[in-house]
Amino acid sequence: MDIARRTRGQRARSGSVEDSSQDGLRRPIDLSRREAAVLCHLARGLSDAEISGELDISMATVQKHVRNVLNKLGARSRTEAAVLAMRKAIVE
Numbered sequence: 818m819d820i821a822r823r824t825r826g827q828r829a830r831s832g833s834v835e836d837s838s839q840d841g842l843r844r845p846i847d848l849s850r851r852e853a854a855v856l857c858h859l860a861r862g863l864s865d866a867e868i869s870g871e872l873d874i875s876m877a878t879v880q881k882h883v884r885n886v887l888n889k890l891g892a893r894s895r896t897e898a899a900v901l902a903m904r905k906a907i908v909e
Contacts, residue, residue, distance in 0.1 A: 846889050846905070853907065855882040860899040860908045 858868045892898035902908040
């Protein structure tokens, strides 16, 4: 079941999202609600400090969520994570 969270006009989905990798395999990407919210803000171009303020969580927590999102998406940068999130319809 996908859980939607609205964040300033963008939609972030948490839960399982199918990933179709270049190897042709489809596997789920399990983002927590908070990771999905952080990804949504990240896709808007917000800094860690701005995300921290928006979500009322510490900078260390934001940085941990960003690392988790990058790992789960297989992204090497915040920009790549934002692009992948839009392609995979995690963020609209």
